[in-house]
Amino acid sequence: MDTIPATNLQTPPVPSVQNPVQNLPQEKTREGVFDFIKSSLFELFLIVLFSALILATFNYFNLIPLSSVFPALSFLPQQQSTQTAITNTTSQDDITFFNNNVSSLSACNPTPDKNIILQSIITCKNPTKVFNMGKDTLYNGIPNSYVTGNGQMQINFALKIIPGKDYHLSGLMFGGGADENRLYVSYDNQSNNWGVQFLYGKIVTPFDPFYQPPASSIQRSYFSIVISKDGKQVAILSPNGFMKTYALEGSLYRKDGTVPTTAVVYPNSEVDIYSLNYYTD
Numbered sequence: 023m024d025t026i027p028a029t030n031l032q033t034p035p036v037p038s039v040q041n042p043v044q045n046l047p048q049e050k051t052r053e054g055v056f057d058f059i060k061s062s063l064f065e066l067f068l069i070v071l072f073s074a075l076i077l078a079t080f081n082y083f084n085l086i087p088l089s090s091v092f093p094a095l096s097f098l099p100q101q102q103s104t105q106t107a108i109t110n111t112t113s114q115d116d117i118t119f120f121n122n123n124v125s126s127l128s129a130c131n132p133t134p135d136k137n138i139i140l141q142s143i144i145t146c147k148n149p150t151k152v153f154n155m156g157k158d159t160l161y162n163g164i165p166n167s168y169v170t171g172n173g174q175m176q177i178n179f180a181l182k183i184i185p186g187k188d189y190h191l192s193g194l195m196f197g198g199g200a201d202e203n204r205l206y207v208s209y210d211n212q213s214n215n216w217g218v219q220f221l222y223g224k225i226v227t228p229f230d231p232f233y234q235p236p237a238s239s240i241q242r243s244y245f246s247i248v249i250s251k252d253g254k255q256v257a258i259l260s261p262n263g264f265m266k267t268y269a270l271e272g273s274l275y276r277k278d279g280t281v282p283t284t285a286v287v288y289p290n291s292e293v294d295i296y297s298l299n300y301y302t303d
Contacts, residue, residue: 144298154287167283171302180297185211186290195284198276233260
């Protein structure tokens with residue numbers, strides 16, 4: 023019997039079997055990364071949310087007045103101070119204009135009654151123009167505007183605002199320093215309105231529009247302000263003859279009895295003061 027050599031024997035190929043367990047560690051690693059990212063994003067969201075709530079709380083209690091510093095955040099709520107301007111509560115018997123003729127507001131050389139003292143700080147012949155080409159709001163005090171009187175005070179002034187492209191509220195501020203009461207008359211270039219705000223330290227009342235000039239016109243606007251003897255009542259007369267009155271809890275007068283004027287000019291804007299006259303009795 024013939025013997026077949028062992029070297030000629032062939033072992034049939036064994037099919038390779040892939041073990042699916044070998045991919046589990048890689049899949050678990052990916053799931054772990056995704057879980058870590060999800061948890062990190064959630065923690066970041068919580069941090070941002072709590073930070074926003076804290077800042078909103080500080081803004082509400084005027085600890086950090088974000089809505090006053092950044093106009094874009096004006097929608098944030100703020101606690102109203104007990105010192106607020108109350109519109110249309112002053113009777114005309116309590117406060118009167120020395121001369122409420124609108125045409126007289128534009129006079130370059132006003133001639134008041136002999137019983138009224140007139141101090142012209144700025145005249146039409148020598149207007150004061152304040153430019154601001156910087157990045158921050160400019161506060162420019164008007165020299166010689168520290169006028170005192172024995173009774174009520176009336177301030178007539180003519181302004182022209184040349185605004186920049188960005189939002190701004192340039193105008194004139196009447197009153198003392200940052201820790202004193204102030205009245206701010208300004209022009210809102212977005213709504214094309216002149217308006218009034220009262221400042222009590224760091225508290226600022228909302229912009230109250232009272233006069234809208236012709237659309238897209240850059241011209242002089244004439245106003246008159248009367249402050250009562252105790253400084254707690256204010257009336258404002260606009261170029262169209264509309265008068266608005268306010269009752270305040272704090273006086274606009276400084277301790278020395280003056281109501282100095284400051285030009286407030288936003289960046290890339292210009293405030294031109296053509297007249298500034300103080301009347302006292």
